[in-house]
Amino acid sequence: MDFELTEEQQDIKNAAKEFAEGEFDLEYARKCDEEHIYPRELVRKAGKEGFIAMQFPEEYGGQGVGILEVCLVGEEFARVDSTLGLPSLASNFGSEQIWLFGTDEQKEKYLSKIASGEYISCGMYTEPDAGSDAASYKTSAEKDGDDYVINGTKTFITNAQYADVGAVAVITDKEAKKFSNMSVVWIDDLQEHEGIKISDLGRKMGINSTSTCEIAFDNCRVPQSNLVGEEGMGFLQMMQFFDTTRVPVGAMSVGMAQGAFDKALAYAKERKVFGMPVAKFEVTMFKFAEMATKIEAARNLVYKAAWKIDNETPDAALSSMAKWYAAKVGVDVCDEAIQIHGGYGYMADYDVERWYRNAKIQEIYEGTKEIEKYTIAREIIGRI
Ligand SMILES: Cc1cc2nc3c(=O)[nH]c(=O)nc-3n(C[C@H](O)[C@H](O)[C@H](O)COP(=O)(O)OP(=O)(O)OC[C@H]3O[C@@H](n4cnc5c(N)ncnc54)[C@H](O)[C@@H]3O)c2cc1C
Incomplete structure (x- = not known):
């Protein structure tokens, strides 16, 4: 057993740190948050430097690294600033479907453009009446000639306002049983596609540097060759897809927690109350001890879950533990960081309130904390 990162992993972590510290401007982060701006140029730069979709093979524009390396970058970006880090980390969302299940032709056509930051992609799963209950999606794709004709509505879709392409989960066989009636279809030219209406919500x-959209499909035609993976296997593909994306989401929470911790520590050493630095009160010392322990525990869970994926022994319960626990630590630590800042923590200028707002979403998307606990319980107890 070896808890040290390899030299290559350490280099990747250092490169991510250097990029984020050099490129993430605090004033711009606040502006993106306040004015709901998507930092498109920054995403392009991150792509150019090789930080997007690093897990894709080198022949398709990725770095051919594992999920652990993706986590290291996610952690560093979120530690420096999640408002500016998240748009790059999420810019390839949805395209993992092609990476995992696509044909060589599909991989060739899209993955390099996505990894380079030229294309933004999105994953269109959630519907107004079905989020956690993914088996109840209603958006349908009926065959007509060589096309699928898609009808229905997806909601809360990250990136959709700017996305060039994306994967959509659709019911392709209304007669088939639940779990085997769904497929994943790829959409080109998202912004100009006839039959698609995108509305930013x-x-x-928090995470106001990303767009979250509703997408209405009204007789939207897509060639059947845009099927990703196998017809009827969409639900399973979606679950496998989330197994690989969930852990890096946990890594981002670890980064957010670490960043908030660092800010709180710097403040507590500086701020004097009753004639001494806040950091010297035993109550505050214990807060730091508890926060540091939680962050370390979350980090180790995330790294282990990622390591299991990379070593082809993925563990669904461990991945869910990593995502649930890290997201909780992110929220708890950001909350405590505000508390340690006193009244200043509540003010926008000190940024920790923004971090808290950003941290909260991690307990909701890519599986709510309740659903993560279901997964953990199911794996360890079995279906009751
Ligand atoms: C900012 C943002 C970005 C998002 N990005 C995307 C995206 O890019 N693509 C995409 O497809 N979706 C995206 N989502 C959607 C997100 O994944 C869903 O909101 C989430 O899965 C929860 O679904 P829901 O909102 O329908 O809540 P519901 O499923 O209606 O759940 C409501 C509450 O009930 C709880 N609950 C549900 N089932 C159970 C149960 N069996 N037992 C106990 N409690 C339960 C939930 O945990 C939750 O607390 C995004 C959401 C947000 C807010």
Whole structure:
């Protein structure tokens, strides 16, 4: 057993740190948050430097590294600033479907463009009436000639306002049983596609540097050759897809927690109350001890879950533990960081309130914390 990162992993972590510290401008982060701006140029730069879709094979524009390396970058980006880090980390969302299940032709056509930051992609799964209950999606794709004709509505779709392409989960066989009636279809030219209407849902509690959209499909025609993977296997593909994306989401929470911790520590050493630095009160010392322990535990869970995926022994319970626990630590630590800042923590200028707002979403998307606990329980107890 070896808890040290390899030299290559350490180099990747250092490169991500250097990029984020050099490129993430705090004033711009605040502006993106306040004015709901998507930092498109930054995403392009991150792609150029090789930080997007690093897990894709080199022949398709990736770095051919594992999920652990993706986690290291996610952690560093989120530690420096999640408002500016997340748009790059999420810019390839949905395209993992092609990486995992696509044909060589599909991989050739799309993956390099996505990894380079030229294309933004999105994953269109959630519907207004079905989020956690993914088996109840209603959006349908009926065959007509060589096309699928898609009808239905997807909601809360990250990136859709800017995305060039994306994967959509659709019911392709209404007669088939639940879990084997769904497929994944790839959409080109998302912004100009006939039969697609994209509406940004506006500003939200946090991660305002990303767009979150509703997408209405109204007789939208897509060639049947855009099927990703196998017809009827969409639900399974979606679950496998989330197994690889869930752990890096946990890594981002570890980064957010570490960043908030660092800010709180710097403040507590500086701020004097009753004649001494806040950091010297035993109560505060214990807070730091608890936060540091939680962050370390979350980090180790994330790294181990990622390592299991990379070593072809993926562990669904461990991945869910990593995502659930890290997201909880992210929220808890950001909350405590605000508390340690006192009244200043509540003010926008000190940034920790923004971090708290950004951290919260991690407990909701890519599986709510309740659904993660179901997965953990199911794996360890079995279906009751
Ligand atoms: C900012 C943002 C970005 C997002 N990005 C995307 C995206 O890019 N693509 C995409 O497809 N989706 C995206 N989502 C959607 C997100 O994944 C869903 O919101 C999430 O899965 C929960 O679904 P829901 O909102 O329908 O809640 P519901 O499923 O209606 O759940 C409501 C509550 O009930 C709980 N619950 C549900 N089932 C159970 C149960 N069996 N037992 C106990 N409690 C339960 C949930 O945990 C939750 O607390 C995004 C959401 C947001 C807010």
